[in-house]
Amino acid sequence: MIDVTLLTPELEPAWDEWVARRTDLPIYYTLPFRNVLRRIMGGGDEYRAAVTERGEIAGILPLFAAAGPLGTLVNSLPFYGSHGGIVSESDQARDALLAAYHDRIGEPDVIASTVIGNPFADGDPLAGVRADVYDARVAQFTPLETAVASPDPEDVLLQSFHQKTRNLVRKGARQGFSLAEENDAWPLLQAMHEEAMQAVGRTPKPASFYSAIASVLGAGTDYRIYVARDGGRPVAALLNLYYGAFVEYTMPVIVPSDRERQPLSFMILHAMAEAARAGYRTWNWGGTWLTQDGLYQFKRRWNTFEREYRYAIAVNDDRILTTPPSELAQAYPYSFVYPYHLLPQS
DSSP, X not given: OEEEEEXXXXXXXXXXXXXXXXXXXXXXXXXXXXXXXXXXXXXXXXXXXXXXXXSOEEEEEOOEEEEETTEEEEEESOSTTOOOOOEESSHHHHHHHHHHHHHHHTSTTEEEEEEEOOXXXXXXXXXXXXXXXXXXXXXXXXXXXXXXXOSOHHXXXXXXXXXXXXXXXXXXXXXTOEEEEOTTOHXXXXXXXXXXXXXXXXXXXXXXXXXXHHHHSOBTTTEEEEEEEETTEEEEEEEEEEETTEEEEEEEEEOGGGGGGOHHHHHHHHHHHXXXXXXXXXXXXEEEETTOHHHHHHHHTTTOEEEEEEEEEEESOGGGGGSOHHHHHHHSTTSOOSOGGGSOOO
16 A cells, blocks of 8 residues: 655655665755755745555655746756656556646646656656656766776776867866865856856846755765866856765856866866766766757767656646747746747747
8 A cells, every 4th residue: 555645844854765775866856955946946845755554655756836827837846957757666656656746737726747757767757647748858977987996087087088078178187277176156156157148148047046055955065166267267167966876067157268278178077086086976967958969069078878858748728838938937937837949939
């Protein structure tokens, strides 16, 4: 017998322990990351656990619900492609969680829902999930296993990269940049990110993103900020998140005028090698849209493997299909509503 229950404070230690036993789950399934999302989204978490008769967790489903002018939007998970979906130990637990998900998204207040599949899961993570339309991404990741066991992880990694990437890393190494882990460099990271987003007309991540990570996650354990400097002048920075076997390449920033000098490439190799020394086995570059050819090629040359994964989107309210993306983004910030390229443009 399996019951599905909303996650309670009493069940949270069991959730943490269950997630920690898995080898296929990045940080997005953890409760500390839920707490980061709570601060960004202003609440709305509706995490569900499949519990056996003995009170043991047999499966999990992280969910967030966001209220807006059209109704409620459900994501597993929100905020820039955070992976979610059902993870279970048995078909019985999965079926129970799937039924609970379908019950939730069938409620009158729900206008749409999205489940973002975990590309590191075995099988089809979206099997049985209701979908009226799918959206696709490519997950790209660099395995660190051979470097973990090496006394010289920098060289092992460097030799695995494409020749063009090796040349970029070596060019950066010749520039005389200093590299340091500066886990209090949030103002610098935010300022560089906002400047870069404004230059290309895109919306930057909110201030709550930085404050949430700094206050919820552990510096030097759950996150690290690397900074490259030319003398005392910062020229690039990189925020990574860490959990289990995974390093999440989360926010790279660079001074545009220094891009050709390759401080970021130099810094990425350094961060990869440090991760390998610490025993991390997968450097996750994150999802790439199928249309992002330049970004795809950049990541590919770092000895990446790749898997396509999908967003399963269910729609209950056809008003979504006639609403311009700009209006949906304003109404439901940081949640996935519908593939914007399929909607009328404002």
